[in-house]
Amino acid sequence: MHFSSQATQDRPERTALGGLDAIAGTVSFPRNAEIHSQGGTARHCYRILSGCVRTVKLMEDGRRQVNEFLFPGDWFGFEAEGEFEFAAEAVGPVVLHRYPRPAFDALAAREPAAASWLLGLAAAQLRHARDRMVTLGRRTATERIAGFLSEMAARQPRESGSAVALPMSRGDIADHLGLTIETVCRTLAQMRRDGAIGLSRTSFTIRNRAALQALASATRH
Amino acid sequence: MHFSSQATQDRPERTALGGLDAIAGTVSFPRNAEIHSQGGTARHCYRILSGCVRTVKLMEDGRRQVNEFLFPGDWFGFEAEGEFEFAAEAVGPVVLHRYPRPAFDALAAREPAAASWLLGLAAAQLRHARDRMVTLGRRTATERIAGFLSEMAARQPRESGSAVALPMSRGDIADHLGLTIETVCRTLAQMRRDGAIGLSRTSFTIRNRAALQALASATRH
């Protein structure tokens, strides 16, 4: 899978896209605050400075899909045209840079470097979204959870063997992976019993990377 | 859901992006031929002139995910960086315009209009991919099938009430919706029995649009 791109694509802002600094505003949100709503007018796009954001689609009857978890350096909201197709919510306290869409779009239209950087960003998110379709369409609960833990570990730079933060709730994880809270709990508990991971409410450690990888891509039958 | 964008975004080619014509080659593929392979070097991107293409991800053990079905006017392969993350295959006989990536990328880097058109294309596919995540993560088999039929009907311009082509096999549909062939068959048969659709192997007709819409977005419980 590909996760590398999102965390590293804030670079152009400091080089070819210096113009972005000029239009950025800094905003903060507390835990569970709505940064923008599903269906709301897309007036800004955002880059995360600190904290974790979830993007959420809600069905009329309350079923929920968490499209992605976003971390410092990640951008969101730039692909909306007119209105947001999903809500963005703060998982914990977050600080963001916020860019007004008119100025942002104008910069992309004017600066070829900005446009191509933005295209790369969209392409990376598209590739990531397609990986997730395989997960949601064809993987078992154990594979989904193991893959999710691996992704979290890969996206959080830290010394190997140390704890990986799980800032989001079990419900968020369930709605991200197309499972229920109970299945997430049970599967995590089983992995702990098997010695693959250490587990606490808000973090985990990889005890046996090979076992976790095996679970993430188990060949069926 | 959004499907409109893909079928209409060949327009700039005839206006601001006249340069694309100069680098296009025309190629044909027979039924089930591989247009490009998963993991192959991304030397071209493509636009469909006629026929239907499926983009496919294959897991090591043979589980398959059909990311999308593409129709005349749709583009694919432009978001690959280095190598393709999925294979593209001809559902039936297809004719394509093929664009060498170096020339294509150069045009996008040079022409702001080309870049912004391409960004719109990527953004549309991203929004579509995210709609599909809700389907794959949270919808029932009946909702998936009803939604799929509605999408096919919306994407194939034709006089209302006439038959909608289903050029792809039941297996393709199953792998697109994260179901099995048997579930696809049974669900379609049930909808026919309920009078919502007329059904043949390679097409269907909408007999009762309201009933189909209701099935596509049934409120659970």
Next chain:
DNA sequence: CGGTCGGTTGAGCTAGATCAAATCCAGTGG
């Protein structure tokens, strides 16, 4: 110290998968 809100665990239940036959064509050859 009691309340509340996540999280965990247990006991069935069911939508959809799996396994197993038919059946239906489309294409082929006579």
Next chain:
DNA sequence: CCACTGGATTTGATCTAGCTCAACCGACCG
């Protein structure tokens, strides 16, 4: 034109991964 053949589709019977319902736990908070 018709019989034949192989893959695609349909239908039936059964199984099970993951869901639902329910109870309990435990950390944090005022």
